[in-house]
Amino acid sequence: MADIVISEFMDEAAVDLLRARHDTLYDPELVDRPGDLAAAVAAARALVVRNRTKVTEALIRNAPELACVGRLGVGLDNIDLAACKARGVTVYPATGANDVAVAEYVVTTALTLLRGAYAATADVAAGRWPRQRLIGREAMDKRLGLVGYGSIARQTAARARVFGFTIAAFDPFLPESDPAWRDAERLDLDALLASCDVISLHVPLTAETRHMIDAAAIGRMKPGAVLVNTARGGVVDEPALAAALRGGTLGGAALDVFETEPLTEAAGEVFEGLGNLILTPHIAGVTAESNVRVSAVTAENVLKHLEALR
Numbered sequence: 001m002a003d004i005v006i007s008e009f010m011d012e013a014a015v016d017l018l019r020a021r022h023d024t025l026y027d028p029e030l031v032d033r034p035g036d037l038a039a040a041v042a043a044a045r046a047l048v049v050r051n052r053t054k055v056t057e058a059l060i061r062n063a064p065e066l067a068c069v070g071r072l073g074v075g076l077d078n079i080d081l082a083a084c085k086a087r088g089v090t091v092y093p094a095t096g097a098n099d100v101a102v103a104e105y106v107v108t109t110a111l112t113l114l115r116g117a118y119a120a121t122a123d124v125a126a127g128r129w130p131r132q133r134l135i136g137r138e139a140m141d142k143r144l145g146l147v148g149y150g151s152i153a154r155q156t157a158a159r160a161r162v163f164g165f166t167i168a169a170f171d172p173f174l175p176e177s178d179p180a181w182r183d184a185e186r187l188d189l190d191a192l193l194a195s196c197d198v199i200s201l202h203v204p205l206t207a208e209t210r211h212m213i214d215a216a217a218i219g220r221m222k223p224g225a226v227l228v229n230t231a232r233g234g235v236v237d238e239p240a241l242a243a244a245l246r247g248g249t250l251g252g253a254a255l256d257v258f259e260t261e262p263l264t265e266a267a268g269e270v271f272e273g274l275g276n277l278i279l280t281p282h283i284a285g286v287t288a289e290s291n292v293r294v295s296a297v298t299a300e301n302v303l304k305h306l307e308a309l310r
């Protein structure tokens with residue numbers, strides 16, 4: 001029976017580090033076979049997951065030896081943290097290791113949606129020349145509003161500044177005295193929504209943030225504003241967003257995360273036919289480079305934890 005179970009994809013070099021020291025089961029498809037997963041963790045001391053494996057109280061109960069969970073990412077909403085705490089299971093997010101990947105995604109989608117000129121390949125190749133329709137907007141002197149001003153949001157701000165964005169943020173958990181506010185205007189959520197040309201979400205999914213961006217919040221946004229969500233799907237009311245895009249009150253949106261993942265055909269219907277929308281399959285945080293970093297940090301966390309148990 002494996003000492004370490006890895007239930008979703010991980011960089012092979014990091015898997016090898018774990019294999020070199022411990023009996024390791026690496027099965028990137030294990031997440032889709034809950035029965036096998038429960039059986040695999042029965043004797044494991046470490047479990048390594050991404051965002052799809054549900055680390056529930058029942059799964060933990062099935063794993064009496066479990067001492068730690070390595071999370072190949074930063075969102076912890078798929079892990080029952082209270083159950084882990086009650087059982088003394090330490091959870092290790094890969095904090096910081098995918099910041100750059102997400103920050104680059106936010107800035108590139110924001111620029112793409114403001115500019116609105118890049119979806120014309122078929123027209124141009126067919127001999128059409130729609131210049132008037134493709135006159136878009138610049139980033140220079142626009143305002144980027146960050147909902148949540150943690151590490152990913154700050155990396156995003158640093159890149160956005162280079163393009164001429166001014167930065168504002170809403171983060172009730174960051175005290176006014178924090179030096180991070182030297183680089184961003186501190187606003188409440190309503191003021192942020194009302195004054196920014198681009199809104200990017202950087203909050204975890206909690207009871208407080210669920211549907212934080214609903215029809216009323218969208219209604220408070222600046223006409224023509226762009227919304228980028230790389231945080232968690234449940235933070236945005238998807239039908240309300242689709243309606244605002246369809247009605248032209250919002251200028252565009254990029255969604256990397258969805259209330260239900262994978263997005264089902266039925267849930268995706270609300271987005272049908274929208275041209276000012278970029279949809280991606282929860283990939284903002286995953287690049288070749290970040291996968292190596294996230295996997296290395298997680299392997300190191302797990303190895304250290306198991307080492308300390310000896």
Ligand SMILES: O=C(O)[C@H](O)COP(=O)(O)O
Binds near residue numbers: 051074076
């Ligand atoms: O929380 C995160 O860091 C993102 O969801 C990426 O995590 P994943 O690579 O496990 O999807």
